[in-house]
Amino acid sequence: MTAQRPPEGYIGMQIVSYDGKYVGEVGTVFSPTGQEPGEGLIATVTQHRQLGKKLTLWNTVPLKGAQIHTEGELTVPYRAQQVHASPELTHTPEALDALFSERILTHYGMSPDTAPDLAFNVLIKPTKSFEEGIPEGTTCIPGNVAWRTFTEEGAWAQAAQLVGIGLQLSGHHALLKDWEADARELMLPRCEALGQISPADAAGKAIAELGIPFEVEDMMLGRIGPTLQERAAYQHTLWLECQLNEHRSARGAGVALLLLGLTSPYEVVRVISASELLRMFEKKQALTSVLRSGCASESQTIREISANALARFVDEQHFIEKFQRTEHDPGTAIPSHSSITVHGTWAAFNSWWQPGSALSEHIRATCSPDLWNAPNSFTWGGGYNNAARQRAASRLRSWTAINGIHTLECVYAHSHGANVALESALEGVQIRLLVLLHPAIVRRSVLVTDRILRKVGRILAFTTRWDIVVLADRALRFFPGRDPRIEVVYRGWFDHSAFTSKDLWERLGIADKVSGELRLVDPQFPVS
Known part of the structure; x- marks a missing residue:
């Protein structure tokens, strides 16, 4: 909880x-002078240092943003x-x-070691109001x-750090550039890729x-x-080694954190750990067992992580094919119905x-009355x-052609x-407004992306910060570069299904946002 006490309550x-x-x-x-009592508190740090055995000095630290956990x-x-370098x-x-007072505040406000982006005001708070109304993982508990x-x-904050550690161990550091602000707020430890190092040996x-009494195989x-x-x-010890690398074992500590996660009391930690370890270890039976169980989770985010990992690394087609749909012929539509929905992977979820x-x-009642609501x-x-x-993109092109939708x-x-x-x-289908919900963007060249954007009037994307499904997939959450026709809206943390909830759409007024974006589409679009 955020530290809010009378001054004497901290002593x-x-x-x-x-x-x-x-x-x-x-x-x-x-x-500090000039401020109301209880605001902008500054504390002395009583673990003092002796200088020449003559003078005792006390460091100072502001309590703004501090947390009592x-x-x-x-x-x-x-x-x-x-803190140790602060005015004394x-x-x-x-x-x-x-x-x-000004010296103290300047030291903490201007130093490059300050972490101004850390959202300590959201540490371990209830997740019941709108902004936290996303069903799971909305709280950023850092470091x-x-x-x-x-x-x-x-647990969701732990899973978030584990996917970030796994991402680095697998050598995908460049991907973090797109998520740097989130990584800083999470206080994600930074480590090098495993490369040719055996993960079992490193762990x-x-x-x-570090004195942890377990064997890797166990x-x-x-x-x-x-x-x-x-x-x-154990988690605290391993995290510190990842962060500080004091024993030159940061990579091994990262692998060990993932291994320890396999027996976590929380499902999301077990599933993320298994998903990341599948990239490292040849023996996969124990890991696939965790992921198979994850496919039956109550959480759509956990189900998607589990199924994605099974599909990507293990011959589990016989198990995961039940989460797919049978493809049918495009059929015929009603020409006036020119807005559609497109589900993601594992439609059965x-x-x-x-x-x-x-x-x-x-959506039909508020912003897209022409949304498809008939068979086929x-x-x-x-x-x-x-x-x-x-193959699905080609089917969509055929579907629009058959139904006379220009x-x-x-x-x-x-x-x-x-x-x-x-x-x-890219195949020629024209879209006035593309509304993306938790997009997992595949990398494309600038030339290909430009060709795509010529066929799209505007793009409105809704996503959460540090979406662990997108990160585990090593995908992008938005397009490279900046385009004035693309707007991205962020709410909450970690989850991959929040914006498919009608309740959240109502609380956020998303339909009004969609209607507003439609009005911004260039009247000349599409250009023939």
Whole structure:
């Protein structure tokens, strides 16, 4: 929770930096000159240093943005090094004068070590109001605090860091450029790729050096059973090594965190761990067992991560084909129906796109009265590969031609359904407004992207920050470069299905946004 106490309420609390280091205890607490009591508090740090055994100095730290995550412990949004380098007091004055207050605030406000993007005000808060109304994973719990938080919110934050660590271990650092602001807010540890290093050897070396009493094989097979307290301690130790690399074992600590995640009490952590480890280990039986169970999760996000991983790395076609749809002939349509929905991979996981669904009816009633709601609507198999999406794009082109639709008014596409729509534009289908819900964009050259955008009037994308399905897929969440016809709206964290909810559309007023974007489409579009 955000630290909000009277000044005397902080005295004696342990102070932990955001990079996980104990820096001292709160001594005296001051309110800077010119501000109301209780606002802009500054604390002295009583783990002082002796200089020449003559003078005792106290460091200082602002408490704005600090978090109390356990009783008696306070996390501040600054690195330990920055706290230790802060302006110092040689005695405890009755008040801080304006000049010294300014020195302190300047030190923390201007230093490159400051983390101004950290959203500490959203740490472990309830997820019931609109902005947190997305069903799962909406809270950004940063850094090592996530690994000591055993709640659903903490689990999603752990899974978010695990996919980021796995992404780096597999050598996809360039992908992080598109997610850098989110990575900083998560306090994602940075590590090098494994390259040719054996993941088992790297993890074995790390857990031996860090004193974690498990064997790699036992972790892989789930033959460990640490208590929550032990798990928190091991996770904290491994995370710190990932972050600081003090034992030169950051990569191995990252693999070990993933292995430890296989026995997490939280499903999302187990599934993300198995998905990332499939990229590293040849023995996959224990991992596929976790992912098969994930395909039956109540969470659509978890189901998609599980099925994607099984399709990508393991010969599990016989298991996952039940999540696809049988493709039918395009059929005939009513020409006036020129807006459609396009589902993503694994169509059986959701029904938002089907005629008569709650969201489809909401869209028809508010912003797209011409949305298809009759038999023979456009569908595709939902297979997890480029060939399936390319085949679907060709089917969409045929569908529009058969039904005499020259230009689609509005296309609502989820996840890899975005690529179906984009590929259809490459084949000549014209779309006035493309509404993307949690898009997972496949990489394309600038030339190809430009050809696609010539066939699309405007693009409106809705997505969450650090979408773990898109990251696990190593996809892009938006187009490279900037185009004034593309707008991206971010709400919440981690989830991959939130914007397929009618309730969220109503709370956000998304239909009004869609109607507004349609009015912005160039009247000359399409250019023949």
